[in-house]
Amino acid sequence: MSTPTHVAPSHVISAGADLFADAVAAQAVDVTRVDWRPPMPGTDADLAAVAADPLRRDANERALAAMLGVTATLVDVAPAYDVLGLEAGQFLHAGPPIEWARASGPLRGALMGGAALEGLVDDPEDAVALFESGTSVQLEPCHHRGTVGPMAGVVTPSMWMLVLEDPKTGKRTHCSLNEGLGKVLRYGAYSPEVLTRLRWMRDVLGPTLQGAVRSVRDSTGPVDVTGILTQMLQMGDEAHNRNRAGTLMLLRDLAPAMVAGRAEREDVADVLRFIGGNDHFFLNAAMPACKLALDAARGIEGSSMVVAMARNGTDFGIQVAGTGDEWFTGPAQVAEGLYLGDYGPDDANPDIGDSAITETAGIGGFAMATAPAIVRLVGGSVPDALATTRRMHEITLGENPRWSVPVLEFQGVPSGIDVTRVCRTGILPQINTGMAGRVAGTGQVGAGLVTPPAEIFPKALGRLAELSRTRSTL
């Protein structure tokens, strides 16, 4: 409803010349001044085309509502060959598609370790020849198989996967089990201890979890991962670089079933110790929960909402609701942050992992305000954390009523990254991330903050504009 024009407006929004805002203020009417700045170079015409697209407003409303309407529940844990149909020689990886020749150190390291885990080679080093020839192996993005993988995101057939399901639609997403920090496969490490741990995860952790998850599912109903996310966001976790509360809540929900299950007491104790000692265990449930929500917004014609941000260590790619499965890519950036031990910026690989799906869904860096403990990763302050979350509201379509930030008066997290608003403001999504070593086999070297390469947003915008122009001339 419009305001009647014979009554003076109670409030004026002014975008542009300050003197007109001043003139309104001089007439004793409140003014909100937009801090308008020119959009990203060369985007004027595409921005206008997309803004004028008659489908856009409703498409974005539908995309946001679809995302916010999803509940993710943990319904199963099972090997990838089983739930994804992954066959020997098939490898999933994080980020947009990439071939071995362009793969970064940590992705190569993880693939080499994965090949050894699957028994394709005895020594991970021997896998280099295997991948160089490429005849018996296939690489495919996790995202193309309803899956997300943190860091290198390598999934092999024998790895056990968390299976998340939206009870309303029955749609599912998947993620492997989290190995912990330090020398781990997802950071590109493949030493014997890494493979030993992965084998234990395959032989003990996976089956034990499967028993517990199925038992909980069949008795009290599956664990509500979205619900845990709601709670952990009020407990200092942003669900990307900090998952401490989430991990413990998941453990709380599964532990009784594990103890009551058929697994050996020693194995149960090991599993409980492993999960309890790995603050990031829940990340691998948070990520597919975010993907499940965002997948619901895919394929909505005219929508400029980002449905995936993912990196493979070389390229950073995004996918958008209104542009189908197309990836818009640019060079992955090196995070700014703090380094473990003797490591420094020269040791860090560019940004890697599907975990930016959390930011895409409005948590992680977008919910920085709720996790002030980790703002110091870049030497920031608590006010910086609040400012970051507020800034992300400038590039998002709305708020998530379930996932709220107490310190911001329970405002919902900024949700639904809008390609047009990124191009208009030049504000890039803020991503919290771990840093992998540049050299294959190194493992984690630090953690910090990173943004996507700016140019991928004008690329996506250009495609949206092109599609819109095509529709309007039909």
Added chain:
Amino acid sequence: MTQPLVHVELRPGAYADSVTLLQVSRAVQGLDGVLAAQVAMATGLNVEVLTEMGFAVPAEATTNDLVVALRLADAGALDEALAGVERALKDANRRDDGPTEIAPPRTTASALRRAPEGLTLVSVPGASALVEAMDALDAGRDVMIFSDNVPLDQELALKRTAAARGLLVMGPDCGTAVVGGLGLGFANTVSPGPVGIVAASGTGCQQLLALLDHAGVGVTSALGVGGRDLSADVRGLSTREALRRLDEDPAVELIVLVSKPPAEDVADEIRAYAAGLGTPVQLALLGAGQPDLTAAAESVLERLGRDVPSWPVCGTAEPATGGRLLRGLFVGGTLCDEAMLIATDALGPVRSNIPFSPDLALDSSLTADAHTMVDFGDDALTAGRAHPMIDPTLRLEHLARVAADDTTAVVLMDVVLGHGSEPDPAAALATAIADVRQPVVIAVVGTDGDPQGLERQVRALVSAGAEVHLSNAGATRRAIELLDQTKDGSR
């Protein structure tokens, strides 16, 4: 030769989170004499990292112990390094003020999310105007677009969207609006009253506001629609909505529609639409053979049964002694148009940057050996610079050139007061015209309530030798009269 020193120390019960400790480690690493440093809780992962760095962590270390591990260039650096650890631990817990103010919204959409009520005023560069204005329409709000240089297809997209949603788009290129008494853009301060205005012309609207105000007749709302709204392309999309809004206002007794003459079929459509409203609509269409704005104001007064006052004139210009040409320098496009219509009738063709026909166009010098009238507010002259009602520089430069030209007999100008216009336009202009030897006639369009003070502005200009009219048509006729006297004198 000094010996490197390795120092590993356990501090049971000391705790800091891992991020703080990463920061502490980094600070200590930067100290003189420190080759490597790691301050961390003795978790499995950290012990592994420390071991790899060559530090031997005592076996009794538990995850609740803080490890301080230093490799120093020599033993002498130890005290300073340990002091550095303490300092860094303390600093890590300092309060940092950081940004505490909430940053302003960066888009209109974001502003509307914070303040969902009210009207949006867009004055960003034309290439970005649609995007901001569409935010307002998406939020279900009316919008005024001051910006010019907005492509026609974008104007259509905005107005079609607004029409489908029952919203009003004022503009693009809408200089003036009064909404329920609130002046937006360049708007004069007027009292509420029985007249509602729909204007496809900003300064035309302002002239009407000023004349009606002088006659004691108020205007509650004057809704701008942009100069192209009644074109054959846009076909009055905003005009209809503005008429509908004013018709809904029980206080409006008469609606005045101010525009250049639209295409005949568009005019018919608008007349038909207006005929369906409960409030009478008077068309004030500026064009050859049509009444000027002052005449339109007079007929509004007559229709309302009010007396028509004599329009004020202050000062008296002395006829010039030389020259033969009339030079008009305007900030208001419609005022320029109106003056050209009157002058063309009396003097024949007038050259202009907004000419009546292409053969009368001025080149970029804006000068010609002919009667000329320049609209300094035209899109082509405002691209990349402020409107002449805000920044008078361009017109003042041109005034000096015109005055130095021996062929110039009379100078005709406008000064438009109101919100948004420069705070004291007479100040610079009075100084400039004091040096002009030709007679200067100025139409000052404003009201007593305007922030610049109508009387003060008029007085300053009269003191500088100008003759000042409230009616632009009156000023133009007087300038023509002075020109005739000049010609007579030179004969």
